[in-house]
Amino acid sequence: MPIALERAHRVRLPTALHVMYAALLLAAPWVGAALGGYDAWPWWDALVHFYSGVPIALGCVFLLGVAAARRGLVLPPGLEALLVMALHSLVALAWEIAEFTADQALDAQTQKGNTDTMTDMIVGTLGALIVAFALYAHRTRGWFPWMARFAGARTDLAGGPAQPPPA
Template sequence: MAVLFVFYIIKDDSSKWQVALGGILVSALPLLLLRLKNNPFNIPQILGYFILLFCTTYLGSIALFYLHHKWWDSTLHLYKGAYVGIIAITLFKVMVPSQVRENVSRWVLFLFVLSLGSSASVLWEIYEFLGDLTFTHTMQRGGNTDTMYDLLFGLLGGLLIALYSLVRKQQV
């Protein structure tokens, strides 16, 4: 993203250098987490975050996948809902002590994972709406239909991981 930032500044392509700058900023989060002594996130989770960033910022916005592939947006919302659901399971394991965790109902874990996965979609749609109000006017090209599909696919991704957590908690 840093290379793309410089490249698009030189080309004077303001929309793409801004996306690259945003990519640099959001890429810093997992790099900062790696500096923590007790980083709760494993390498596959961090790589999953970078995959999400690469697919949204570079492929989606800079390489114009959002414009050329109608399925791209919904697929990323499905991935994001599932990814945040996986992060929710990690947060549950880190924040709830093991002796308490054993007595927590599997349905509480299910609802926690589902709510975080779907909340991520809601927050993303608010971000898109505010972005269209202030900067781009291109994030929600499909209007309400786009928003509803995005929310449904984000919910589906979170639901898949919530169902997984329900089955895993029952077996443990």
């Protein structure tokens, strides 16, 4: 997925996003399904969904920043954080719709009921909320300097350095 995003938007994602995505792929299908983590640890699914909120939201921060820079926009920090939450929520909704569709069409049994679906969406959103707060604090207070890897200056492969919005 990260490589497809890089190609589609002609950008280079931070290495940390690639690593986080790889960790997500190891945690969910491999540790969770292949090694029986979902059966052995009832909290595993919630932990995976919470964790997934972080790289998805950081990817949203990055892509939103690239889009704003390409258009010469400077987003207010509160609006930027809100858009990150909205984009993450859209991704989470699409994921749950895909699970529902797989269950209906293929009898996949990925969703264990309404509580499972809502828990997945809530804990994933909590992970994204942490990122949105960190982004807001980074933009307004200069806190969380690591956020600059995602929200700071980027190399835009389509035309030279993209300038970050001012803090």
